[in-house]
Amino acid sequence: MQDAQEAATEAANVQAVPPPPPPAEQGANPPAKGECLIYGITGSMNCMGSVLLVTAGGCGKLETCMPYQDTAKPEFLAINPFHRVPALKDGDYCLAESNAILRYVATSYVPDAYPTDPRLRGFINWAMDRFSSTMYADCRGTLNPILGYGLPPADQAAVGKKCSQNLEEFAKVFLKGKFVGGQKPSIADYKVAPFFLCYEHPVVRARSCVECPDRIKQFNKDFAAACDTTGMLSSIVKGMFDLVQRGEEDIDCSEATPGQQEAVKSLFPLPGREHMS
Numbered sequence: 001m002q003d004a005q006e007a008a009t010e011a012a013n014v015q016a017v018p019p020p021p022p023p024a025e026q027g028a029n030p031p032a033k034g035e036c037l038i039y040g041i042t043g044s045m046n047c048m049g050s051v052l053l054v055t056a057g058g059c060g061k062l063e064t065c066m067p068y069q070d071t072a073k074p075e076f077l078a079i080n081p082f083h084r085v086p087a088l089k090d091g092d093y094c095l096a097e098s099n100a101i102l103r104y105v106a107t108s109y110v111p112d113a114y115p116t117d118p119r120l121r122g123f124i125n126w127a128m129d130r131f132s133s134t135m136y137a138d139c140r141g142t143l144n145p146i147l148g149y150g151l152p153p154a155d156q157a158a159v160g161k162k163c164s165q166n167l168e169e170f171a172k173v174f175l176k177g178k179f180v181g182g183q184k185p186s187i188a189d190y191k192v193a194p195f196f197l198c199y200e201h202p203v204v205r206a207r208s209c210v211e212c213p214d215r216i217k218q219f220n221k222d223f224a225a226a227c228d229t230t231g232m233l234s235s236i237v238k239g240m241f242d243l244v245q246r247g248e249e250d251i252d253c254s255e256a257t258p259g260q261q262e263a264v265k266s267l268f269p270l271p272g273r274e275h276m277s
């Protein structure tokens with residue numbers, strides 16, 4: 001039986017235990033080990049940065065979610081009421097918008113991709129903001145029409161030229177090192193890499209008048225070597241645009257890899273994709 005001294009010691013120990021956390025709010029108890037689900041499709045370059053980051057960081061995976069179809073279902077709207085992919089679920093925590101997802105995943109599980117040094121972090125954020133606020137518009141006028149999301153712009157040559165100039169300027173300002181993050185890829189690199197790889201495909205030059213700068217092509221090689229070691233991104237991008245190049249009328253996926261088939265399937269039968277931005 002317990003004597004009085006043992007009981008007193010036990011009571012003191014119990015009191016020393018910190019109080020329980022406040023009642024569960026969304027995200028109050030993130031799992032110790034990341035098992036992030038990235039809702040989206042491989043055919044969406046907005047999604048691929050997050051998919052590549054969780055894959056490289058070993059902290060999550062893609063959960064296929066078709067825009068305009070699955071994104072309208074109540075179970076998806078509970079994750080992202082604004083419909084769009086990518087969206088993230090990490091335990092009971094939900095998040096959307098590709099930049100927010102990249103920041104959350106890196107801060108939680110892949111810290112090397114989002115260094116805490118305020119100056120480097122500021123530079124990385126600057127590159128991400130530059131892409132989102134200005135260069136994403138270039139994608140709408142160059143990549144999206146090729147993939148069937150909307151009509152080509154009235155002056156394709158002008159839009160292609162502006163896009164090429166913006167790529168040159170991005171390279172001059174942000175790619176003084178190997179990556180935006182310096183020697184190591186950062187979340188800004190994950191953000192832009194899927195789009196930059198698309199710009200290198202010959203069909204984008206032929207149809208959208210984009211001249212992909214050599215520095216961007218070099219970045220694509222470096223990023224593939226560092227972050228796309230399985231070739232997931234490169235095979236999907238090549239597969240999609242090769243198939244587009246062969247003609248939308250007769251898309252034969254029989255020789256494509258399963259990843260490419262999934263990417264292509266995710267592109268062509270989308271109802272309402274012309275409204276996609």
Ligand SMILES: N[C@@H](CCC(=O)N[C@@H](CS)C(=O)NCC(=O)O)C(=O)O
Nearest residue numbers: 044046067068083084085097098277
């Ligand atoms: N600004 C958003 C853009 C996301 C976006 O445009 N997603 C498209 C697919 S690429 C989408 O989910 N469209 C479906 C819908 O609007 O229902 C981001 O960076 O995450």
